[in-house]
Amino acid sequence: MKILIMGAGRVGTSVAENLVSEQNDITVIDSDPSQLQYLQEHFDLRVVLGDGSQVSVLENAGAADTDLFIACAASDTANMVACKIARQLFNIPRRIARIRSAEFPEHPELMSEDGFCIDALISPERSVTTYLHSLIEFPEALQVVEFAEGRVSVVTVRVGAGSPMAHSSVDKLRDVWPDVKARVIDVLRGGRPLRAGSGTVIAPGDEVVLVVDSDHARRAVRQLRDAERAVRRVMIAGGGNIGLRLARQLAEEKYSVRIIEHDLKRCEYLATQLPDSVLVLHGSGTDEALLERENIEDMDTWLALTSDDEDNIMSSLLAKRLGARKVIALINRQAYGELMQGSHIDIAVSPSQATMSELLRHVRRGDVAAVHRLRQGVAEALEAIAHGDRSTSKVVGRPVGKISLPKGASIGALVRGEEIILPDADTVIETDDHVIVFVPSRQQMPRVEKLFQVSASFF
Structure with a gap:
């Protein structure tokens, strides 16, 4: 497939890196030569310097015979205009735009052929927020993704030592949960897949991937590890778009939420955007005195959601040491995430993988209703019709x-x-x-x- 990507920022680079490995013909447009140089040195793709919302630049990039156009520049306006040009002047069959504004999806007529000609929207902030929310709702799980409009879930769980399934073979699991509609589809031991067959014996510490009727998901997971106390108290480090979205959603669902932000002006903005029940704190997630003063040891879940991987890692390690029950860190670098998850950091979330799951539904051929990345992006589960x-x-x-x-x-x-x-x-x-x-x-x-x-x- 010939794919044209506009924007070589964090999202565009992640999209290019993921899709070029699948033998697609990739071209990336950006006005920053240093970003393009990095891509050209590390991946087998073509780069074009310029503004992707300009007709001449799109023409030079080969828009005339492109199969898929992905506009993921920093500007919503530029992405929208580029999609319209891609459709009306170059007749690119499919067009996807990265849109940050929460207002645009509320007006679907703007996406139509009479509007900006956008087939699908991707919002990294929305994708990551949804993913984080599922982890808070399902505290025993390492990953939860949904298919068939939420009726089927694929859940990853680490098997507890006291689990009735520990030391049982996969083909005996029906005896353990006769009234639960679930199946093991993958087992990881020490971070490596076992290619589990019916005779594979599950051991404590294994990561088990289940496909399960969503109505039975919680019962199935609790057969794999002890039920954890429901999450009620949440502390978030980082008041960016993701932190704001998540805090607002949790507050509406009556969670007790505290959010830490180092920028004073951003704190003032957060205070105007969040319900009065949310406590906005000015400071750093790595400030030990602040965490102790705010009773970090009473927190059910700590989430480090700043844009700095190192800060997220350090603040999460500190929060865990000070007594937070579960810590989740947003980590962009895949190597960091793989290194930290399962250590003192319970779950490392990759924003790029959450975004790719949303994007892949539009990239995969055939009638695909949903796609989700598993195992730090190595594996996939898809819903095909x-x-x-x-x-x-x-x-x-x-x-x-x-x-x-x-x-x-x-x-x-x-x-x-x-x-x-x-x-x-x-x-x-x-x-x-x-x-x-x-x-x-x-x-x-x-x-x-x-x-x-x-x-x-x-x-």
């Missing part, structure tokens, strides 16, 4: 056991109308089924995409 019949589709009318999935990939669940099915090898996929597929490596994704593309005779 099966179309056609046995003669036009590689999956419809075929038993699950006869579908030629890549090695290690598996079909975890089917959603058929109102029914959620955990298929066995003999379950036959029907047209319009929503199929939840686990893929252990992103490099295998093109093969999975082809399975769900119908032949030309279908049309």
